[in-house]
Amino acid sequence: MLVSDYFIWGFALLVAAIIWRQTRTEIGKNRWVIISQKKSSIIAMVLLVFFMGITLLDSIHIHADSINQDFPSLLDLAFPKAAQITETSYSAPLATHSYQAEVMLTKDGSFQSSFPALKITHTQMPSLLILSLKGIAWGLLSFALLFCVSLLSRCAITRQWHLSYSDAWRFSALVTGILLIIGAIIYQIAKHYHVLGTDQVGQDILVQTIKSIRTGVIIGTLSTLSMLPLAVVFGLLAGYCRGWVDDVIQYLYTTLSAIPGVLLISAGILVMQSQLQHHPDWFHTLAERADIRLVGLCLILGLSSWANLCRLIRAETLKIKSLDYIAAAQLLKLPFWRILARHVLPNCLHLVLITIALDFSGLVLAEAVLSYVGVGVDPTTASWGNMINTARLEMAREPIVWWPLLAAMIVMFLLVLSANIFSDALRDALDPRMRSSNLANKEKAS
Amino acid sequence: MTSLLNIANLSIRFNPDVNQTDAVCDLDLTVAPGECVALVGESGSGKTLTGLSIMQLLPPGAHVGTHSNLMLNDIPLLNLKQKTMRSHLGKEVAMIFQDALSAFNPIQTLKKQLLEMRRAHYRESKHKSLRIIKERCLEVGLNNPDDILTKYPHELSGGMRQRAMIAMALVNDPLLLIADEPTTALDTLLQQQIIDLLKQCQEQRRCAILFITHDFHVVKRMANRVAVMQHGKLVETGNIPAFFHTASHPYSKHLLSSLLTLSPKESTDASDCVLSAHQLSKRFGNHLACDSISFNLYRSKTLALIGESGSGKTSVARMVAGLSTIDDGNMCWPNTTPSIQMIFQDPYGSLNPRMTIGHILAETLRQHQDLKRSLAFEQAKQHLLEVGLPSDFVWRYPHELSGGQRQRVAIARALTTRPDILILDEPTSALDVTIQKHLLHLLKDLQKQYHMAYLLITHDMGVVADMADDVMVIRHGQCVESNTAKLLLTQPTHAYTQSLLNHAI
Numbered sequence: 001m002l003v004s005d006y007f008i009w010g011f012a013l014l015v016a017a018i019i020w021r022q023t024r025t026e027i028g029k030n031r032w033v034i035i036s037q038k039k040s041s042i043i044a045m046v047l048l049v050f051f052m053g054i055t056l057l058d059s060i061h062i063h064a065d066s067i068n069q070d071f072p073s074l075l076d077l078a079f080p081k082a083a084q085i086t087e088t089s090y091s092a093p094l095a096t097h098s099y100q101a102e103v104m105l106t107k108d109g110s111f112q113s114s115f116p117a118l119k120i121t122h123t124q125m126p127s128l129l130i131l132s133l134k135g136i137a138w139g140l141l142s143f144a145l146l147f148c149v150s151l152l153s154r155c156a157i158t159r160q161w162h163l164s165y166s167d168a169w170r171f172s173a174l175v176t177g178i179l180l181i182i183g184a185i186i187y188q189i190a191k192h193y194h195v196l197g198t199d200q201v202g203q204d205i206l207v208q209t210i211k212s213i214r215t216g217v218i219i220g221t222l223s224t225l226s227m228l229p230l231a232v233v234f235g236l237l238a239g240y241c242r243g244w245v246d247d248v249i250q251y252l253y254t255t256l257s258a259i260p261g262v263l264l265i266s267a268g269i270l271v272m273q274s275q276l277q278h279h280p281d282w283f284h285t286l287a288e289r290a291d292i293r294l295v296g297l298c299l300i301l302g303l304s305s306w307a308n309l310c311r312l313i314r315a316e317t318l319k320i321k322s323l324d325y326i327a328a329a330q331l332l333k334l335p336f337w338r339i340l341a342r343h344v345l346p347n348c349l350h351l352v353l354i355t356i357a358l359d360f361s362g363l364v365l366a367e368a369v370l371s372y373v374g375v376g377v378d379p380t381t382a383s384w385g386n387m388i389n390t391a392r393l394e395m396a397r398e399p400i401v402w403w404p405l406l407a408a409m410i411v412m413f414l415l416v417l418s419a420n421i422f423s424d425a426l427r428d429a430l431d432p433r434m435r436s437s438n439l440a441n442k443e444k445a446s
Numbered sequence: 447m448t449s450l451l452n453i454a455n456l457s458i459r460f461n462p463d464v465n466q467t468d469a470v471c472d473l474d475l476t477v478a479p480g481e482c483v484a485l486v487g488e489s490g491s492g493k494t495l496t497g498l499s500i501m502q503l504l505p506p507g508a509h510v511g512t513h514s515n516l517m518l519n520d521i522p523l524l525n526l527k528q529k530t531m532r533s534h535l536g537k538e539v540a541m542i543f544q545d546a547l548s549a550f551n552p553i554q555t556l557k558k559q560l561l562e563m564r565r566a567h568y569r570e571s572k573h574k575s576l577r578i579i580k581e582r583c584l585e586v587g588l589n590n591p592d593d594i595l596t597k598y599p600h601e602l603s604g605g606m607r608q609r610a611m612i613a614m615a616l617v618n619d620p621l622l623l624i625a626d627e628p629t630t631a632l633d634t635l636l637q638q639q640i641i642d643l644l645k646q647c648q649e650q651r652r653c654a655i656l657f658i659t660h661d662f663h664v665v666k667r668m669a670n671r672v673a674v675m676q677h678g679k680l681v682e683t684g685n686i687p688a689f690f691h692t693a694s695h696p697y698s699k700h701l702l703s704s705l706l707t708l709s710p711k712e713s714t715d716a717s718d719c720v721l722s723a724h725q726l727s728k729r730f731g732n733h734l735a736c737d738s739i740s741f742n743l744y745r746s747k748t749l750a751l752i753g754e755s756g757s758g759k760t761s762v763a764r765m766v767a768g769l770s771t772i773d774d775g776n777m778c779w780p781n782t783t784p785s786i787q788m789i790f791q792d793p794y795g796s797l798n799p800r801m802t803i804g805h806i807l808a809e810t811l812r813q814h815q816d817l818k819r820s821l822a823f824e825q826a827k828q829h830l831l832e833v834g835l836p837s838d839f840v841w842r843y844p845h846e847l848s849g850g851q852r853q854r855v856a857i858a859r860a861l862t863t864r865p866d867i868l869i870l871d872e873p874t875s876a877l878d879v880t881i882q883k884h885l886l887h888l889l890k891d892l893q894k895q896y897h898m899a900y901l902l903i904t905h906d907m908g909v910v911a912d913m914a915d916d917v918m919v920i921r922h923g924q925c926v927e928s929n930t931a932k933l934l935l936t937q938p939t940h941a942y943t944q945s946l947l948n949h950a951i
Contacts, residue, residue: 026841323795324790324791324792324795324796325795325797325798327767327788327790328788328796328856331767331768331769331786331787331860332810332859332862333813333814333863334809334810342798342801343801346800347799347800349800432799432800432843433799433843433845
C-alpha cells in the first residue's frame with residue numbers, strides 16, 4: 001500500500017461514516033430526500049460513486065514483484081490482457097493497423113510504404129457488433145446480480161420483506177444499469193481492440209485515462225482537504241476577533257496572493273524534488289517515490305490556495321457577527337469556539353461548498369498546467385495533466401492525433417461536472433430553508 | 447356616487463395545480479372618488495396581495511382567478527393588453543411602498559427617477575416636466591426641490607424619503623393612491639406627519655386612497671371607511687368612526703380589543719434594586735450617542751426608555767447588556783452580579799437559521815447546567831410550554847415559525863439562564879397587534895413569576911402604558927424627562943414628551 005492509498009481509503013471511510021450517521025436521524029434522511037429530488041443530482045451521485053469505486057480499486061496495491069519494479073493495483077489486474085499490449089506507436093481508436101506508414105521490405109525484395117498491422121490484431125477479429133451484444137448481455141447480467149444483492153441486503157437491514165422502492169431509487173438503479181452496460185461493452189471490445197487507440201509509445205489510452213482517475217481524485221480531494229482547515233480557521237478568526245488577529249491573517253493572505261501562484265507552487269515542488277533526489281534510500285520502488293511526489297504536490301497546492309476561501313469566509317463572518325443571534329449567544333455566555341463552530345461556521349457553509357466544487361475542478365486543471373511547466377506529477381504517473389501536456393505536440397502534428405486529448409477531456413469533464421452538480425445539491429440539502437418547501441410539497445402530494 | 451375602483455370576486459392563489467387555499471378569496475370592494483378606504487388585517491391576511499394585484503405587481507407564482515374582475519373607472523384592468531395596461535397604471539393609479547429606501551433605485555438621483563415617472567406617461571418638454579416635479583415636491587413639504595432633486599435616495603432621512611415617494615406617486619395626478627403600510631417603518635412623530643400629508647392630498651386633490659395597514663390608530667385618523675380582512679376573506683366593512691363602536695364580526699372585535707390604550711398600569715410597590723447605572727455615555731467618533739444617562743432597575747419592575755430612532759436608547763441597552771463598551775460612567779449592583787439577557791427587535795435575525803429550536807435551547811441549557819443531551823431536550827420542551835408554544839416545536843427550524851412564535855422562542859432561550867434583568871429591545875414592533883397583546887401579556891406573567899427587572903426600549907406609547915412602571919424619555923442621547931409611568935403619561939412636563947403623547951393617541 002502507498003501513502004495516498006491510506007489517504008483515499010481513509011477519506012472514503014470518513015464519507016461513508018458521515019452518510020451512515022445522516023441516515024440515522026430524521027433531519028439527515030430528509031437531506032437525502034432533497035438531494036434525490038433532482039434527476040441531475042442522482043446521475044452526478046452515481047457517476048461520483050463509479051469514479052470513487054475505480055479510485056478505491058486502484059488504491060489497493062499488491063506488492064508483487066520488487067525486482068521488476070512492478071507494483072500493480074487491483075484495477076491493473078482487472079484490465080484485459082489485450083489492453084496491456086504495447087504497440088510501437090500511435091494507433092487510432094479501434095484500428096487494426098498502425099497510424100503511421102512504415103517502409104517495409106516486401107516479398108519480392110522492393111521497399112514499400114505501408115501501414116503495419118498492430119500486435120493486438122489477429123486473423124480472426126470478432127466484429128464490433130458481436131462484441132457489443134456480448135457486452136450488453138454481460139452488463140445486464142451483472143446489473144441483475146447487483147440489483148438482487150442490494151435489494152436483499154436492504155431487506156436484511158430494514159427487516160421489511162416486501163419490495164418497495166421510491167422513484168429516486170428506481171432512477172439511480174436505471175443510471176447504474178446504463179453505466180454497467182456501457183462499461184461491459186467497452187470491456188468486451190477492449191479484449192480485442194484498443195478502444196481509444198494508443199499514444200506515442202504505444203500504450204493503450206483507455207488504460208491511461210482510467211488510471212488517471214485516481215490521480216485526479218487524489219489531487220482534487222487531498223488538496224482541498226489540506227486547504228480547508230487553514231482557510232476556515234483563519235477566516236473565522238479574522239472575521240470574528242478583528243483587531244490584531246485580523247491584521248496578521250490579512251497580512252498573511254495578502255502576501256500569499258501577491259506572489260504568482262504557479263511560481264510559488266513550482267518553487268515548492270522543486271524544493272521537494274531535490275529533497276527526494278538526495279535521499280534515494282527513502283523508497284524501495286519507483287512507484288512509492290512517484291506517489292510521495294503526488295502527495296507532496298497536493299499539499300503544496302492546498303497550502304498555496306487557501307487565501308481565496310479565507311477572504312470569503314472572513315467577509316461572511318463579519319456580516320454574521322453583526323446579527324442578533326450572535327449577540328444572543330454572547331449574552332448566554334457560550335464559549336468562544338462554540339459560537340464559531342455552531343453559529344458562524346454553519347452559516348458560511350454555502351461558501352465553503354461552492355469554493356470546494358470550483359477548486360476541485362480548478363486543482364485538476366492546475367495539475368495539467370504544472371505538468372506543462374514540468375513540475376507536475378511524476379512522468380510515470382498516469383494523469384490527465386500529463387496526457388494533455390503531450391497532446392500539445394500531437395495536435396500540431398500532421399495527420400493530427402486527437403484521441404488522447406479527447407479521452408482525457410471527456411473523463412475529466414464528467415468528473416468535474418458531476419462534482420459540481422452534486423455539491424450544488426448538497427448545498428440545498430444543508431440549507432434548512434429548502435426543507436419546508438420540500439416537506440410541504442410532499443405532504444400535499446400524499 | 448359611482449365607484450372609482452371596483453373589485454369584484456377577486457381571488458388570488460399560489461401554484462394553482464396544488465390543492466391549496468386561496469391567498470385572497472372572493473373579495474368585493476369598492477372605492478369611491480376622493481374616498482379613503484383602509485384595508486386592515488394581520489400579516490398573511492392577503493391585504494398586500496390585494497393592493498399589488500391592482501398594480502399587476504403580483505409575485506411570481508401568484509395567479510388571479512378567472513372570474514375575478516378589477517374595474518378602474520369602468521375599464522377592466524385584468525383583461526387589458528400589457529401596453530394599454532401600462533398607460534393606466536402609474537398614471538391613474540400610483541403606489542406608495544412601505545420601505546422607501548428599497549423602493550427607490552439607489553444609484554439614480556431623485557430627479558431622474560421622478561422625471562422618468564412623468565415622462566413615461568406624458569409627451570411634453572423636459573422643462574415642463576421638471577416644473578411639475580418641483581411643484582409636487584413643494585406640495586409634499588420638500589421645501590427646497592432644486593437641492594433635494596439632485597440627491598440620491600440614501601442621502602435623505604427616512605421621513606424625507608417617504609415624502610419623496612409620495613411626490614413621485616403624485617407626479618401624474620393619480621385618481622387612486624395605493625398606500626401599502628406607508629408609516630409602519632417610521633417613528634411616532636414622523637408617522638403623524640406622513641398621515642397629515644396623505645390626508646391633505648386626499649382633501650385637496652380629491653384623490654382616493656386605498657390604505658393598507660394593520661394599525662387601527664392610523665385608520666382612525668385617516669380613513670372614511672374600513673375593510674377588515676382575515677385569511678384572505680373580507681369579513682366586515684364599516685364607516686369611520688362608527689365602526690369602532692358598532693363592529694359586529696368577532697374578528698373585528700378581537701382586533702379592536704387588542705388595541706393598547708394609554709391608561710398607565712398600576713405601579714407595583716418598591717422592591718430591591720438589582721442594577722444602578724451612573725452617567726452612562728457612549729461615543730461613536732465625534733457623535734455622542736448617549737450622554738450621562740442614569741437609572742436604577744428594580745426587581746419585578748419595568749423601566750421603559752422611549753424616544754425616536756437615533757435617540758440613543760438602543761446604545762444604552764447594549765451597554766447594559768455588555769455587548770458594547772461603556773465610554774464613560776459606571777454600573778454597579780448592590781447585591782450579586784445580575785445575569786442579564788436580551789430580547790431583540792427583529793425576530794428573524796435573533797435565531798440561528800441552521801439550528802432547530804430544540805438545539806438552540808438545549809445548547810444553552812447544557813452550557814449552564816451540565817445536562818445530558820436527552821435531558822436537555824426534555825427541559826427545552828418544558829421551556830417551550832412555559833412561553834406558550836407546543837413542545838414538538840423542538841424539531842422545527844426558525845424559518846418554519848411565525849414572527850410571534852420566534853419571539854417566544856427568543857424569550858424561552860433567555861429564560862433558560864433564569865436572568866435577573868431582561869432587556870426588551872422593541873420586542874413587539876415587528877408583530878401584529880393581536881400577537882403583540884399576547885406577547886406583552888406573557889412577558890408580564892413571566893415577570894411576576896420570576897421577579898425579573900425589565901428594561902424596555904420602545905417608541906410605542908401603548909406598549910409603555912401597558913408594561914412600564916417607570917419611564918425615561920431620551921432625545922439626542924440625553925435624558926429629557928424621567929418619572930413614574932402614571933405621572934409621566936398623565937402629566938408630562940416637558941414639551942417633547944407632550945408632543946410624543948399627543949401623536950400617540
